[in-house]
Amino acid sequence: MAKVDVGKKILSENDRVAAENRKLFDAAGALVLNFISSPGSGKTTLLEATLDRMPSDLKVLVIEGDVSTTRDLDRVKAHGATGVQINTGGGCHLSARMVAEVLPELNIADADIIFIENVGNLICPSTYDLGEDAKVVLLSTTEGDDKPMKYPSIFHESRLAILNKIDLLPHLDYDDTRAEREVSVLNADCDFLRLSARTGDGVDTWIEWITKRLEEKRS
């Protein structure tokens, strides 16, 4: 069927470009994390909190993906980030090609950490390799504790699941142990962290997770 053939061709072409991106990232020794979540789970707020607490000797770059607007890039720039915005103009995920096209605008060779914030979508971005070292999926306590099993693909693909907005737990009917259990059933190799990007609670543990991955990559 034409649809399937075109779909396969797109994914195989994406994998080819992702491998080229990965070569550039690896040559720089930079750790690249691809952030994926529903709209409004707090990816940008977590990036802001992360930028504020990141060890100052680490050079951080941010690639922001959105359907429309440069709002997220404006926000992380206000926290000192160097970065670039990709607007997909309706597209529901970033592709390796979109990332490849903005890399010349960034000084990759000097980078230690590169955060890629994907388009807010829990489904489509899970299929596309961008050349990252790891996908990181964000959940939020306000979304309901039943999400992992309902959107399994991204949890299969992620190295870490972050439960954000734990400061709101007292006001919600959210069972965080259920969410953690569902993630571990889907992917026993996926780590699980709880934090609040707004209050900063748990953010230090997340920064330790990042620096440990960076050490592993460079060892």
Place this chain on the structure above:
Amino acid sequence: MAKVDVGKKILSENDRVAAENRKLFDAAGALVLNFISSPGSGKTTLLEATLDRMPSDLKVLVIEGDVSTTRDLDRVKAHGATGVQINTGGGCHLSARMVAEVLPELNIADADIIFIENVGNLICPSTYDLGEDAKVVLLSTTEGDDKPMKYPSIFHESRLAILNKIDLLPHLDYDDTRAEREVSVLNADCDFLRLSARTGDGVDTWIEWITKRLEEKRS
């Protein structure tokens, strides 16, 4: 380019099947609403609250769309709904064909209201007509007040935007007038309602909105 041609062909075939669905819905005099939102904005919780408060002389059917699991159908059934679950198996939106294929399982001819709960995704479902009378988009106060401009397509397509989880406003930094303003800039014909599906606050106004649309359709 092959990709574009296949995309156009898929949408035109979808429109053809959507028109067939619409004929069936119109013949029954049933009002059909296509619910779209991010994962966890509260579509299912709102359906539960709606089922509990709907005038008892109105016959309601529910079509549940999810990537995986029958959890949402189980929940609305517990509130007395008759319905059917569609699992897309990775697909990021419902299509008119998926809806057409389950219609024989439902007694459409007898229905007054048909709720279609789309897959949790603020992007892809906006492009697909299912044969509905109106798309209804849900926002939630926990997602951030900047979402309309970042995901404009669904607000262009919707007849109503519902801001859910207003019970959490005291615990959040959410400017609901900003969200409402952004929706009205994107689409002046899109109504805007505030409610809490959890506490029931504002749900009666939403039920009035539905019954008014049903009267309009039948007049």
